[in-house]
Each structure stands twice: as structure tokens, then as C-alpha cells.
Amino acid sequence: MTEVTVESLQKQLIPVDTLPTLSSPLENSKRAASYKAMDQYFLPLLASKIPEWSTLTIEQFSDVEPIVIGIGSGSTVVYAAERLGEIKRTFGKVLNDLNLICVATGFQSENLILHNKLRLGTIAYYPKVALAFDGADECDPQLNCIKGGGACLLQEKLIALSAEKFIIVADDRKKVPYLSYGWKIPIEVVNNAPTFVEIQLKKMFGDDLKDCIIRESMPKKAGAVVTDNFNCIMDINIGPIHDVKKVHEQLKSITGIVETGLFPNINCVAAYYGNSDGTVDEIFPEK
Structure with a gap:
């Protein structure tokens, strides 16, 4: 069998620069960033599996340990799911619903997975995640992140920390010198605990606590945002x-706080940012 390399696989995929132009240079660069991230991290996994998988019948795939990919949310992750769907279609002889499973961080990412005809699994059933791709609200030079703008922070952190490698795909507005540069910290709080939590926050941070606000739902729905949990x-x-x-x-030491939107970097290996001029920055964590 001819040696399988990332380059040989990539040549069979659609080059991103030949795709129809999107609505703006920023959107084009977000797509390019996601495609590059998916190619650089998923294709090596696929290349390592093809020599074994190409000899199997469809019945034998039921005994194969699947590749599990975490798919997050955000406008840039849309293109990561799109690229993974293309990869599955292109290499359908070795990639199928038995050996490629995607786990979601929330409702939006479930739809992304299904829309791209990828098999949706659950983290409870597939806890060993090879790669997770997600966006961020802010990301610092060490690739610590703030997430939770979409109120999915607990599920996002569960998938991210389950992954062997975590990859951020976002636009360059999310690249900041330090966290809370422009975003508040989202925290997920048990329903009857906000008053208690606010009291404890005031004790802990004193005058440094500038804001502590329960996030309200959409204008046509009265009350607070309710998370998936x-x-x-x-x-x-x-x-x-x-x-x-x-x-x-x-x-996290405050009783009533279930999870925070702070993601200290444990396994984030790279961030791919689409820039407003149409270019892509590939960033690795500073030591």
C-alpha cells in the first residue's frame, strides 16, 4: 500500500482558497482558520488509522475503537464541523458512523454535527475524546480562555478536559493580552444560590467586585437564562x-457555583484566529 501521509490526504480535499467567497474577508479567514486546524490535527489521526482500516469489511468496523471528536459552538466552529463532514465524505471507505463519533457541547453544536451528517454521540458513552475544537470569548497568550457567552460553559469544559488535545478556532477579536480584557467572567450557579453567591463574592473580592449580574433571557422571555443543566x-x-x-x-470554592467560564490552559495546544484582513494566525501557548 502507498504510504499514507497528511499531504496525500489533503490533496484529495477541496483547497479552501478555491471555495466560493463568503460575505466578508473576516468570514473567509474564519473558514480558513477552521479548515487549517482540522487538517493539521485530524488528518494525522486519520493517516495513522488508514493502513489498518482499509483492510476491514464494514462488519469488522464494529470492533474498532472509534475516533471521538468534540465539536463546540461559535461562528468559527461552524467551519470546523463543515471540514470534518467533507473529510468523512471524501474518505468514506475508511470513515463511517462506526469509527467517527462527534460529541457536542450544547444544542448549537449538536445541530452542527447532524447538519454535516456526522454521527452524534454522548460524552457519557464516549468519554475518550481525541480532539476537541471550540471557540472562545477571550483567549490570552498562554491560551487560557473565557468561555460561556452562549451559556454552555459546563458542557464545554467537560468536553475540553476530556480531550487529549484542545484546539481553539476563533476570530482575532478574541485574542487579548489578559482575560477579562473586555468580557466579564460567566459563572454557572445553582438556581436558588445567586444571593448567597453574591454575598460570598463580595467577601472574597471586596471592592474589586465591580459587577455581579444574573444574565437575563431574551426580551420576549421573562426571567434569567437557563442553562442545559x-x-x-x-x-x-x-x-x-x-x-x-x-x-x-x-x-469554585464558593458553594453554589457549579462551574466558571475561566478555562486555565491544561491541554489547549493551539489557537487559530481568522483576521479581518483575511489572513490566519496560528498561535501556540507561551511558556
Whole structure:
């Protein structure tokens, strides 16, 4: 069998620069960033499996350990799911619903998976995730992140931390010198705990606590945002975050806080940013 390389696989895929132009240079660069991230991290996995999988009958695939991919949410991740769907179609003789499973971080990402004809699985049944691709609301030079603008932070963190490698795909507006540069910190809070949590936050951070707001739902629906886990979201501002792990641990120590939108970098290996001029930046965590 001819040697399978990433380059040989990529040549069989549609080059991103030959695709129809999107609505703006930024959208084109977001697509290019996602395609590049997917190619650079998923294709090596596929190349390593093809020599074995190409000899199997469809019945034998039921005994194969599948590749599990986490798909997050956000306008850039849309293109990552699109590229993965193309890869599955192109290499359909070795990629199928038995050996490629996608797990979602929320309702939007479930739809992305299904729309691209990828098989949807659950993290409960497929806990060993090879790669997770997700967006971010902010990302610092060490690739620590703030996530939770879409109120899916608990599910997003569960998928991200289950992955061997976590990859951020976003636009360049999410690249910041430090966290809370422009975003508040979302925290997921048990429904009857916001008052207690706010009291504890005031004790913990004092005058540094500038904002502590329960996130409201859409204008036509009265009340707070309800997460997929039936909790509420509070958005807090305690100023610039430089020690991300410390602040995350402080917040998690408060009873009633289920999870925080601070993602200290544990396994994020790279971030791909689409720029407004149409280019892509590939960033690795600073040491």
C-alpha cells in the first residue's frame, strides 16, 4: 500500500482558497482558520488509522475503537464541523458512523454535527475524546480562555478536559493580552444560590467586585437564562485576570457555583484566529 501521509490526504480535499467567497474577508479567514486546524490535527489521526482500516469489511468496523471528536459552538466552529463532514465524505471507505463519533457541547453544536451528517454521540458513552475544537470569548497568550457567552460553559469544559488535545478556532477579536480584557467572567450557579453567591463574592473580592449580574433571557422571555443543566448564569467583573488558575479555584470554592467560564490552559495546544484582513494566525501557548 502507498504510504499514507497528511499531504496525500489533503490533496484529495477541496483547497479552501478555491471555495466560493463568503460575505466578508473576516468570514473567509474564519473558514480558513477552521479548515487549517482540522487538517493539521485530524488528518494525522486519520493517516495513522488508514493502513489498518482499509483492510476491514464494514462488519469488522464494529470492533474498532472509534475516533471521538468534540465539536463546540461559535461562528468559527461552524467551519470546523463543515471540514470534518467533507473529510468523512471524501474518505468514506475508511470513515463511517462506526469509527467517527462527534460529541457536542450544547444544542448549537449538536445541530452542527447532524447538519454535516456526522454521527452524534454522548460524552457519557464516549468519554475518550481525541480532539476537541471550540471557540472562545477571550483567549490570552498562554491560551487560557473565557468561555460561556452562549451559556454552555459546563458542557464545554467537560468536553475540553476530556480531550487529549484542545484546539481553539476563533476570530482575532478574541485574542487579548489578559482575560477579562473586555468580557466579564460567566459563572454557572445553582438556581436558588445567586444571593448567597453574591454575598460570598463580595467577601472574597471586596471592592474589586465591580459587577455581579444574573444574565437575563431574551426580551420576549421573562426571567434569567437557563442553562442545559437547569442552572442560571451570573456575569461578574473583578478586573483583569492574570492568575487564571487561582481565580478559577477561588470561585469554585464558593458553594453554589457549579462551574466558571475561566478555562486555565491544561491541554489547549493551539489557537487559530481568522483576521479581518483575511489572513490566519496560528498561535501556540507561551511558556
